[in-house]
Amino acid sequence: MKRAWDSRFIEEVQRRLEGTTIAHFIDGNFVESVSGETFETLDPATNRPLARVARGGEEDVDRAVRAARRAFDEGPWPRMPARERRRYLERVAELIEKYADELAVLECLDTGQVMRIIRGGQVPRAAANFRFYAEKAEAAFDGRSFPVDDRFLYYTFRQPVGVAGLITPWNTPLMLATWKLAPCLAAGNTCVLKPAEWSPLSAWMLARIFAEAELPPGVVNVVQGYGEEAGAPLVAHPGVQLISFTGETTTGKIIMRTGAETLKRYSFELGGKSPAIVFADADLDRALDGVIFQIFSLNGERCTANSRLLVERPVYAEFVERVVARARKIRVGHPLDPEAEVGPLIHPEHLTRVEAFVEEAKREGARVLAGGHRVGSEGNYYAPTVLEVRPGMRIEQEEVFGPVLGVMPFDDEDEAVRIANGVRYGLAAYVWTRDVTRAHRLARRIEAGMIWINSHNVRHLPTPFGGMKESGIGREGGDYSFAFYTEEKSVMVPLGEHPIPRFGKEGS
Secondary structure, eight states: OOOOSOHHHHHHHHHHHTTOEEOEEETTEEEOOTTOOEEEEEETTTTEEEEEEEOOOHHHHHHHHHHHHHHHHTSSGGGSOHHHHHHHHHHHHHHHHHTHHHHHHHHHHHHOOOHHHIIIIIHHHHHHHHHHHHHHGGGGGOOOEEEETTTEEEEEEEEEOSEEEEEOOSSSHHHHHHHHHHHHHHTTOEEEEEOOTTSOHHHHHHHHHHHHTTOOTTSEEEOOSOIIIIIHHHHHOTTOOEEEEESOHHHHHHHHHHHGGGTOEEEEEOOOOOEEEEOTTSOHHHHHHHHHHHHHGGGGOOTTOOOEEEEEHHHHHHHHHHHHHHHHHOOBOOTTOTTOSBOOOSOHHHHHHHHHHHHHHHHHTOEEEEOOSBOSSSSOOBOOEEEEOOTTOHHHHSOOOSSEEEEEEESSHHHHHHHHTSSSEESEEEEEOSOHHHHHHHHHHSOOSEEEESSSOOOOTTSOBOOEETTEESOBSHHHHHHHHEEEEEEEEESSOOOOOOTTOTTO
16 A cells, blocks of 8 residues: 655654653643553554553542642633633634644554545534633533512523543544534643543644643643553542543443542543434435545544445435445545545454454345445555445444444335434434425434534534434534533522521510
């Protein structure tokens, strides 16, 4: 697989990684693990080591939480005027843009996501997250007033909560870390970020950016390591009030059980098995583009991927034939090749998991229409795959998180809704039709937190992001994030001397 994106710059970035231990960032300093242990992070294109990473454990997490706790209880961050926090966040956005090329190369090398997606979308979105919440910082504490005639005035206001544990996944670690960090910091909280062990590099780079932006020590801390060794102690730590987690549903359930002992507040964005429903009256050319992009971009490792395609029977054969033809033409290549559309999956273990899903589906009777096999002998490349499936098959029910699309026909609107809702997830859905009333009707009937009509997933930061059923708890984005990252208080002030019951007074 060729690499063709500014090879000299790439080699320079790789040289800096060689011999470097990706350290924790605690209380404003880069530090090794207390144990001194490290682990390797692999290049998904070759499965050769990229760098060694500090292997965090309970003691490292405790150090980080204590630093965050001091920064919240004694430091300036939660007490400084919101406009000053705004300036820090704007500085972070500027630095993300300054180091955009280095961030993009690190993200591509570490995750296998292709450059056209990372440099063209994910890195700019990371900066945009900080700019958006910088502008929102002063509004984070807005409240409401409730006057009661001329007798009482009730009003509300918001305050930062405390220390947040932010646990991010491996698919788009830079963008999703900033998606959590920016509102958390804008609201005046401090935090400990625990990135996924399969993609630790962008969190390390963000820590360097926070250091250059001169955030007060302890406001942001980063602990690298495995979920069981670093993530679990973070969730269990009594010094942490908030847990924001993006990842698979099974892990979310474990986190909820672990944090129950200390009554953590949760924001969960979990698994998805999102349907794209294409009606015969849809603009089939646009639907084709939307469906293909939404399942095969980000290597299929996308929480909102339309991994199930439901097509109305009159156009089923024609539309599926076109999907298959396009899937076969998708350019699979090295993530740093500017022509590549799909890169390698994140890790050999994940490649094995995707392969196992497809093989099991074939045994259940699924028909392979495209792909269904590895590409090349090096790295974790898997061909864009289209399977004809039936409702109820495991591959139609469970999140594969790879470039695998299951297709099936439906006869009418009721059947489409029944199939769409027939899974335990409810994150996103995509409806393709020219019938406006039908589109709005389905938006109400489909069990999903987000529904796009005649579009792929086009995000708008002020809108709520999150799912129903086993796809999550709560909403992120815009002011919805502040509902999680702030504590709302209610205050009552009497405007005169109202009667107060007089218990215990003689003669009362």
